[in-house]
Amino acid sequence: MKTxxxxxxxxxLVLIIAWLIVVGVxxxxxxxxxxxxxxxxxxxxxALVGLVAVxxxxxxxxxxxxxxxxxxxxxxxxxxxxxxxxxxxNFWLAMIVTLVVCSLVGMFNAFMVNRIHLEAFIxxxxxxxxxxxxxxxxxxxxxxxxTDATFIAIGKDRFLGLPxxxxxxxxAFVVFGFILAKTKFGRSVYAIGGNPQAARLAGLNPQRIVTxxxxxxxxxxxxxxxxxxxxxNSGQPAANxxxxxxxxxxxxxxxVSFSGGVGNMLxxxxxxLLIQSFNTGLTMVNVSSFWQYVARGALLxxxxxxxxxxxxxxxxxxxxxxxxxx
Amino acid sequence: MVDTLEFRNITKxxxxxxxxxxxxxxxxxxxxxxFLGENGAGKSTxxxxxxxxxxxDEGQYLINGEEAHFKxxxxxxxxxxxxxxxxxxxxxxxxIAENIYLGRMPSNKFGVIDSKKANERAAKIIDxxxxxxxxxxxxxxxxxxxxxxVEIMKAYSRDNLKVICFDEPTASLxxxxxxxxxxxxxxxxEEKKIVIYxxxxxxxxxxxxxxxxxxxxxxxxxxxxxxxxxxDELIRLMVGRDLGSVYSELDxxxxxxxxxxxxxxxxxxxxxxxxxxxxxxxxxxxxGLVGAGRTETMRAIIGADRMLSGEVYLDGERxxxxxxxxxxxxxxxxxxxxxxxxxxxxxxxxxxxxxxSLLDMHANKFGVISKKDEDxxxxxxxxxxxxxxxxxxxxxxxxxxxxxxxxxxxxxMATMPKVLILDEPxxxxxxxxxxxxxxxxxxxxKQGLGIILISSELPEVMGLSDRxxxxxxxxxxxxxxxxxxxxxxxxxLGMMEEN
Numbered sequence: 098m099k100t101x102x103x104x105x106x107x108x109x110l111v112l113i114i115a116w117l118i119v120v121g122v123x124x125x126x127x128x129x130x131x132x133x134x135x136x137x138x139x140x141x142x143x144a145l146v147g148l149v150a151v152x153x154x155x156x157x158x159x160x161x162x163x164x165x166x167x168x169x170x171x172x173x174x175x176x177x178x179x180x181x182x183x184x185x186x187n188f189w190l191a192m193i194v195t196l197v198v199c200s201l202v203g204m205f206n207a208f209m210v211n212r213i214h215l216e217a218f219i220x221x222x223x224x225x226x227x228x229x230x231x232x233x234x235x236x237x238x239x240x241x242x243x244t245d246a247t248f249i250a251i252g253k254d255r256f257l258g259l260p261x262x263x264x265x266x267x268x269a270f271v272v273f274g275f276i277l278a279k280t281k282f283g284r285s286v287y288a289i290g291g292n293p294q295a296a297r298l299a300g301l302n303p304q305r306i307v308t309x310x311x312x313x314x315x316x317x318x319x320x321x322x323x324x325x326x327x328x329x330n331s332g333q334p335a336a337n338x339x340x341x342x343x344x345x346x347x348x349x350x351x352x353v354s355f356s357g358g359v360g361n362m363l364x365x366x367x368x369x370l371l372i373q374s375f376n377t378g379l380t381m382v383n384v385s386s387f388w389q390y391v392a393r394g395a396l397l398x399x400x401x402x403x404x405x406x407x408x409x410x411x412x413x414x415x416x417x418x419x420x421x422x423x
Numbered sequence: 424m425v426d427t428l429e430f431r432n433i434t435k436x437x438x439x440x441x442x443x444x445x446x447x448x449x450x451x452x453x454x455x456x457x458f459l460g461e462n463g464a465g466k467s468t469x470x471x472x473x474x475x476x477x478x479x480d481e482g483q484y485l486i487n488g489e490e491a492h493f494k495x496x497x498x499x500x501x502x503x504x505x506x507x508x509x510x511x512x513x514x515x516x517x518x519i520a521e522n523i524y525l526g527r528m529p530s531n532k533f534g535v536i537d538s539k540k541a542n543e544r545a546a547k548i549i550d551x552x553x554x555x556x557x558x559x560x561x562x563x564x565x566x567x568x569x570x571x572x573v574e575i576m577k578a579y580s581r582d583n584l585k586v587i588c589f590d591e592p593t594a595s596l597x598x599x600x601x602x603x604x605x606x607x608x609x610x611x612x613e614e615k616k617i618v619i620y621x622x623x624x625x626x627x628x629x630x631x632x633x634x635x636x637x638x639x640x641x642x643x644x645x646x647x648x649x650x651x652x653x654x655d656e657l658i659r660l661m662v663g664r665d666l667g668s669v670y671s672e673l674d675x676x677x678x679x680x681x682x683x684x685x686x687x688x689x690x691x692x693x694x695x696x697x698x699x700x701x702x703x704x705x706x707x708x709x710x711g712l713v714g715a716g717r718t719e720t721m722r723a724i725i726g727a728d729r730m731l732s733g734e735v736y737l738d739g740e741r742x743x744x745x746x747x748x749x750x751x752x753x754x755x756x757x758x759x760x761x762x763x764x765x766x767x768x769x770x771x772x773x774x775x776x777x778x779x780s781l782l783d784m785h786a787n788k789f790g791v792i793s794k795k796d797e798d799x800x801x802x803x804x805x806x807x808x809x810x811x812x813x814x815x816x817x818x819x820x821x822x823x824x825x826x827x828x829x830x831x832x833x834x835x836m837a838t839m840p841k842v843l844i845l846d847e848p849x850x851x852x853x854x855x856x857x858x859x860x861x862x863x864x865x866x867x868x869k870q871g872l873g874i875i876l877i878s879s880e881l882p883e884v885m886g887l888s889d890r891x892x893x894x895x896x897x898x899x900x901x902x903x904x905x906x907x908x909x910x911x912x913x914x915x916l917g918m919m920e921e922n
Contacts, residue, residue: 280790281782288779291770298727298759299768299834300748300780358770416436418821 108352108407112367119371123378130381137259141328143373144262145170145337147366148321149344150351151269152314154365155277156217157348158290159307160357161210164221165202166318167340168229171333173199173322175232178241178332181248188247196319202228203315207308225341232334241332252327262324269317274362282306291358342393347372349400356408372396425452426585428617430643432482435465435472440824442468443479446643448636452585452615455608457628457649460638460661461880466621469638470588474499474506486585503585505578507592513573515563520545522562523577548576552607568600575607587611588619593627594713605631625654637661658882669858670886673865679705679889682739683873684755684842686724689733693719694897697733701842701873706864708888709877711917715894717877718760721844725750725757737841751780754841758831758848760877766831767819774801774815777834804833809859825856832863843867844875849883861887881910893917 124131149166156163173195180191202224209220243249254261277283288296289303297303326332351368353360375396379389428450435443443465450456458466472479475493484491486502493499496506513522520541521528529540545558554572556565562573571592578587589608593601608631611618620632628635629649637644637660644660680703689697694716701707709717722728724735726744735742737753744750747757759765768776778785778797785796801815808829812822819827828848835843845864849857864887868874878884884891885908893901893916901916 276790279792281786281792282790284775284779284782284792287771287775288768291768292764294765295759295768296779298747298757298765300746300751300838301782302746302748358768415820 109364109367112351112364112371116367116371116374119374119378123374123382126378126382130378135377135381137263139370139373139377140263140266141260142377143369144260144266145321145325145340146343146347146373147266147369148269148317149314149340150347150365150369151273151362152310152317153341153344153348154351154353154360154362155273155286155310156307156314157345157353157355158277158286158357158360159303159310160290160293161217161307161310162221162345163206163311163314164218164341165206165224165228166314166321166344167337167342168225168227168232169199169202169315169318170322170325170337170340171335172228172232172235173319174326174329174336175236175241175332175334177248177323178243178326179236181245182241182243188245188251192319192323195323196316199315199319199322200312201315202318203311203313204308206314207304207311210307210311211304229334236332236334238334240334243326243330243332248323248327249330250327252324252329260328262328265320265324270362270366273313274366277362282309286310287358339393342397343372343376344369346393346397346400349397349404352407354404354408355401356404425615426617427451427485427487428586429485429488430469430473430482431485433469433472433479433484434481435468435477435479435641440641442641443472444641446482446638446641448643448646450586450617450619450636452617453612454634455612455618455620455632456646457632457635458619458621458638459623459628459635459657464638464661465641466638467590468641470506470590470619470621473586473588474504500578500581503581503583504588505581505584505586506588506590507571507574507578508590513562513570513577516561518542518559518561519549519556519565519573519576520558522573523548523580525577544580545576548580552576552579552610554603566600568596568604571596571604572607579611584616586617586619588621590621591623592620593622593624601627625657628657669861670882673861673887674869675865679703680871683737685736686720687734687736689720689723689735690731691719691723691728692731693728694723694894697894697899699892699899699902701875703871703873704868705890706868706874706876706888708884708891709875709894710879710881710884710891710913711894711900713879715917716897717894718846719897720894721757721846721875721877725755725844727757751838751840754839755844756780756835756838756840756842757844758835758846760846760850762824762828762831762850767827769818769820771819772816773805773810773812773819773822773830774798776819776830777801777804777815777837780834780838800837804830804837808833808836808863823856825852825859828852828856828860832860836867840872842873842875844877846877847879848876849878849880881913884908884913885910 120131129135153163176198177191177195180186180194181188206221206224209215209223210217251261256264277286285301285306288299288301289306293303325336347368348365349355350371351360351364353364376389379392384392430446430448433443433446446469458469460466468477471477473484475495475498491502493502514525523545524541529537531537542558549556549558552572554569556569562570565573578584592604596604608618622628632649634646635649635652635657636646637657639661647657682700683703684701687698697720711717719728723730724744726746726749737755742753744753744755750756768779774797778800781800782792785800786792798815804810805812805815810829810833811826819830822830849860864874864876876884876887889905891903891908891913892899893903893913895917903912
């Protein structure tokens with residue numbers, strides 16, 4: 098597979114087939130599943146996971162990760178709701194403030210990874226806890242109601258039949274997909290994920306790229322959290338638990354490897370669709386939320402196994418090749 | 424009857440290389456057999472396939488005519504095959520006796536360890552070896568040489584020890600320590616063990632070994648009786664042809680220009696007070712032992728390591744590089760020593776690997792890369808550096824080692840540097856590619872580049888450099904002009920002092 102370009106390859110094809118199977122099975126089990134309304138619902142529910150998965154695609158290719166998006170989205174929702182409802186701030190200004198704060202959180206994650214040399218998994222576990230804590234603290238544990246018309250409109254209004262949130266997700270996919278495939282920054286992302294040391298000696302600045310990517314994640318969470326709050330009519334400190342779990346599963350399913358350096362945005366798009374179709378389907382066929390946890394875990398295990406198999410196959414191919422070349 | 428160890432058609436592949444190619448020969452008990460070959464010739468890999476660390480892809484081992492197969496080093500040790508590595512494999516917090524009997528300490532029927540018995544037995548071995556050591560002494564308190572002795576005793580303590588291999592055992596030993604090691608090797612030989620001795624040092628090979636098995640590019644060449652051969656013949660055999668002619672055929676730069684790079688009193692966490700100058704069109708060799716601070720000096724210059732004090736001047740202007748990226752912009756580039764961990768981007772294509780340092784050049788102001796520019800640069804690099812690849816989109820790891828290295832050099836040369844630093848540029852690549860590299864280096868010098876060549880291979884450093892700087896223990900220990908350079912002189916300057 099070529100990294101500089103999005104190409105339909107075997108992996109993507111398998112994913113599409115898997116998605117069709119998921120849709121097929123659930124349509125068979127519940128005839129309300131394969132309807133326009135439900136498909137739009139799936140897309141709407143996917144919007145938040147999608148935004149986070151966009152940033153995860155960058156981070157995981159860079160051999161990083163982020164476990165705080167769930168907390169950060171909830172925090173962003175509560176903060177923006179507070180600013181608008183309690184402080185009477187203009188919605189757009191509140192949005193900007195929220196995004197700035199979320200970027201700072203991303204920067205802090207990058208600081209822990211770059212300067213204190215913590216593993217991203219551990220570093221972002223720290224922020225996951227702290228930010229969740231602050232989400233409760235700033236609202237004293239109570240959801241903050243939203244009455245501002247623009248705020249609610251951002252969450253609920255539609256444009257050409259699709260909610261604004263879905264459009265934002267689609268735009269993010271296209272823009273960040275393009276950046277990843279076609280620009281200097283995108284190429285650097287692949288390079289530092291493939292071999293950080295070599296990339297640094299080749300003149301790139303891995304720390305800077307990692308910092309930008311974490312900030313990007315912060316902004317994605319900010320946007321996602323605000324939209325989600327608008328949709329729910331309130332900022333809820335307990336919202337979006339396990340969001341990162343779904344996003345990471347989607348990204349790995351989509352062909353990004355935990356060993357870094359490979360994958361692309363098209364894979365992530367289908368991974369997100371797949372996982373949301375799956376989650377919505379489970380709810381619609383009345384699988385209890387307890388079992389849904391188990392199912393999600395199983396899906397992640399499946400994704401990781403697929404990642405492992407892809408990797409071993411690739412190694413095997415290389416070995417065969419060197420045998421042939423002698 | 425003496426023990427025999429036969430290597431039969433041993434072949435081992437690694438991604439991109441055939442590390443061992445149908446290696447077949449026999450070793451006999453009561454003989455010290457040297458393994459001789461250049462870096463990457465396959466000596467260490469062969470030992471690792473012998474003791475089960477790697478599995479050979481083809482071929483077998485026969486011990487006393489019987490096929491032996493080891494899934495891991497533990498099984499090999501159980502069967503009486505031990506390797507003494509350069510890096511110590513002992514546990515510093517345990518005593519000498521505990522290390523010798525690790526995993527098989529004498530114990531009573533309840534599994535309680537009998538330290539007294541272990542110490543007695545260990546004392547007997549220490550006595551056999553004639554060493555002034557106490558069995559209960561913690562290993563971390565011993566000198567490096569004695570730590571190595573503990574490892575040898577550990578292998579020796581097994582009743583069934585048949586084969587003992589030494590992988591460059593003298594790399595960090597003083598002369599006196601080497602002598603006591605040799606005494607033990609002679610003892611092992613008298614006891615009819617099969618002793619394999621891997622080393623680069625001719626004088627040691629002459630002194631301690633009976634036969635020399637020569638390897639080249641993963642192939643077994645031949646075995647010579649040590650007494651009936653000499654250094655020249657061995658070198659010719661291990662290099663495959665007279666390297667002397669390779670060097671003398673080089674079209675060397677006759678005109679050395681003005682000072683290009685000047686380094687004054689540079690110190691970092693790894694080197695102290697290093698000063699030197701490099702002229703335009705000059706090839707400046709850096710010789711010395713591994714760890715003497717050669718690579719570290721260069722890393723400080725290009726900003727890969729922090730410079731604590733000192734000044735660097737490029738074209739008479741003082742410069743400070745905080746990162747390799749900055750150094751590259753100023754015209755100083757480093758082709759790193761370890762291609763695999765520091766050079767190639769294994770996940771990317773040949774094309775992307777060549778272009779990775781040129782992203783600024785190929786991107787417009789929005790950061791979008793021009794595919795056309797990249798394709799052209801890749802095609803040019805492949806042509807100029809004679810990189811053998813079916814197409815630019817091939818992943819770099821699918822190429823042979825030499826061709827991977829050419830991609831890395833192509834990457835750096837495309838940035839049009841003034842100073843090109845090559846750190847062990849021919850490590851692990853075949854002789855043909857080596858010769859190509861040598862003429863490339865001379866060509867670059869002719870174009871007026873200043874070239875710094877770090878190499879542990881003395882003939883290479885002497886054959887290519889106009890001037891050679893030798894480093895020892897973090898400092899420059901001497902400077903030798905091309906005309907005056909001899910192996911003895913360079914070794915003398917580079918060797919550790921007695922401590």
